[in-house]
Amino acid sequence: MRRVAVLTGTRADYGLLRGLLREIDADPELDLRIIVTGTHLIDAFGRTETEIVADGLPIAASVPIWSEADTRSAVAADVGRALPRYAEALIELEPDVLVVLGDRLEAFAAAAAATILSIPIAHIHGGELTEGAMDDALRHSLTKMAYLHFTSTEDHRRRVIQLGEEPGRVHFHGAPIVDALNALELLPREQVAARFGIRLPKQTALVTFHPAVMDVESPEVLLDELLAGLLDVDGLHIVITGSNSDIGTADVRRRIGEFVAAHPERVDFVESFGQVAYLSVMAAAAVVAGNSSSTVLEAPVLGIPSVLIGDRQKGRPVSASVASPSPDRGAIADAVRVAISSPASVEGTAIFGGPGFAALTTQTLRDSAIPRPPRKRFHDLEEKPHS
Template identity: 45%
Template sequence: MKTICFFTGTRAEYGLLRPLMKAVQATPGMRLRTLVTGAHLAESQGHTWREIEADGLPIDERVEILQDGSTDTSVCTAMGLGIMRYGESLKRLAPDLLVILGDRFEALAAAAAATVCKVPIAHIHGGELTLGAMDDAFRHAITKMSHLHFTSTEAYRRRVIQLGEAPARVFNVGALGVENIKALPLASRQQVEQRLELPPDQPYFLVTFHPATLDAQPPREQLEALLGALDAFPDHVCVFTGANADPGGGELNRLLALSAQARPGRFRFSMSLGVTLYLSSARYASAVIGNSSSGIIEIPSLGVPTVDIGTRQEGRIRSDSVLHCEPDAAAIEAAIATAIGVDFRKLAASASNPYDRPGTSRSIIDAVLASNLEALREKPFHDVECTGPGT
C-alpha cells in the first residue's frame, strides 16, 4: 500500500488536484492523505477548506501559516512557519510520496520540509515560465527537490530535463485543469445565471487579477487600469473572483469589494466560485480577463477568448485564443474589444489547446504505481550534452 499525501494551499491548485485526489482515493494499492494549509484556512480567502470536505475528501492535517496582511515580510514569515509546521505534519502522516502542484511560496516551504524529512516529491506543472512573478523561481527550486515530474507539455518536459532531472522520471501528461473541463458536469447557462444573479442572456466578463509580484508598477495601479478599461463596456456585467494571498493581494480584494458595493448592477465579487461554477461561468462568458493561469491553460478548451494582462503569465505557451496586452487602460480596452469581436470569437471557438492530453490523472497514477518510491530518494543529475560556444 502506497500512502500518497497531497499538499494544497489555495482554491486554484485544489481545483486542479481534485480529480487526481479522487482517482487516488479509488485506486487499489493507494491510500490518500491530505495536508491542507495556506489560503484554504483563511477567512479573508473564503475558508475554501469547506470545498474539500464538501467533495468528500479527508482533511488529515490543517496547518495555519498565513499572517495578517499580504506583504513581503508576512510571506517570509508564512514560509518559515510552513517549513516548521509541515515537517511536523509529514512526520505524523509518514507518506510514501508528497504531491505538490505548481509554484507558490507555500509549495516551496512544503518541498523544503519534505526534503529534510526524506519524503519523495511528485511535482506537477514543472518546467513552466511566469516571468512576472516570484513563483517562477519557486517552481524551478521545487523541481530540483522533486523526484517524479509531471509536466503539461513536451516543451516543459524538456526544460525539466534541462534542469538536470533524469528523463525516465519526467512525464508529459497534459494539464489536470483541461481534464477537469472534460470530466466535470458543468452547469447550464440558466444555472450559471441563477448562481451569479444575472438576468437571462446577460453578457458578462469573468475577471481574475492577481498581483504580478516582480513588477515595478504597483498591483493596485494595474487593477485600477483594468477597472477603467471595463467601464468602456457598460453592457457587460463583470464577475470578479478574488486575488490570491501574494503580497498586494489583500489590497486588490479590498478595492474589488468596494467597487462591487459602488456598482452593484455591474460588478459581482466573490473570493471563490469553486472549480465547477468557475469553469461553468467561463464557458458562457464573453471573455475571461485578467492574469490567472486558468486563462492560459484551461479556458482555451472551452472555446472562449482570454485577455491576458501584464507580465504575470509571461513565458507560458499559449493558445491562439489568448490575447496579451500591457497593464494600462487603453491597451486593455483595445484587447477586450478585439476579444469580443465576431472574428476573434470564431477563432477562439476552434483554437487548439497545447495543454490538452488525454488521461492525465491515469498517466500520473500509473507512473506512481510503477515507481519504487523508496529508491526515488537517491537522485542522479542528468547532464544535457552541450554543443554551443564555450563547451
C-alpha cells in the first residue's frame, strides 16, 4: 500500500481537502496518514481539529507549531522550530508522498522538512498569484519543492510548467472547491442562524479579513475602512469570522472584537463556522466582503457577489461578480450597495472545471510513479539553439 500523508493546518484548507481525504481513506491501495497542525490545534482559533475527528477521519500526527506571538521575528522563530517537529512526524509516519495545499507557512515548513528527508511532495493550488502577500513566494517555492502538482485552472497549470515543472507531472482535475460544493448539502438559513446564535437577514454581509504584510495599506487601515464602509450601508447586517494566524493577527482580532462590542445591534461574530456552515451562511448572504480567497473563489462559484479589499488576492482570476474598490469607506460602501442589488450569477467560474477533483487526484496519487528521492529535470519551454 502506498502511504499518503496529508497536511492540514487551517479550517480553510481542511474544507478543500475533506473530499480528497475521504477518497484516499476509502481506497484499498492507499494508506491515509493525516498530519494536523497550525490553527487546528489552537483554542483561540476554534481548535478545529474537532471537525476532522467528527468526520471520522484518522489523525496520524498532531504537530503544534505556533506560539502566541505574531510579530515577524516570532513567526520566523516558530517556523524554524517547526522544521524538526515536522521532520520527526514524517520520520515516524514514513509516507511515500506528502500532500500539501496552498501557500501558508505551515505547508512551506512541512515541505522543507520533507525535501530534506527526500520525501516526494504533491502540491495543490500551485501556479496562482497573490501579489499583495508573501504567500506568493511561499507558493512558488512549494512548486519547486513538489514532484506532483494539482492546479485549480488550466492557466495555473501552464504557469507551473513555466516554472520548469515537467507537463506530465502537472495535473488539472478541477478546483477542489467545485468538488466540495458539489458534495455538500447546505444548511437552511434559519438552521445555521439558530446553531450559531446569529442573525441572518437577507441583507447580510459575510466578512473575513486576514492581515497581509505586503498589502497596499496596513492591515489596520484596510480593516478600519472596510468596517466603516459596511456600517455606512443602511440596513446591512454584518457577520464576521475569525482571522487566520498571520503576522499582525493579534491587532486585527483586537480591532474586530472592539467593533463587534461597539455595534451589537448590527454585528455578529463567529470564530469558525466549519466548512458546511460557512458556505451555508455565504449562500444566504447578500454579499461577501474582505480579503480572503473566498471572495474570489467560493463566492463566485456560489453566485454571490463579493467586495475584495486590498491586494492580498491580486493576481488571482477574478469573475465579474467581484468588485475591487479603492480602500476607503466611501468607495467600499458604494461597491457593497451595488453588489447587494446585483442578481446572483456564476458567470466566469467555468475556469475552475467541474466536479471530480477528489477522485481523479486520488487516482493520480495511487497510480503515478513517485520515485524516492524525487529527482526532477527542469523543463525548458523552448530549447535554445546550439552555438
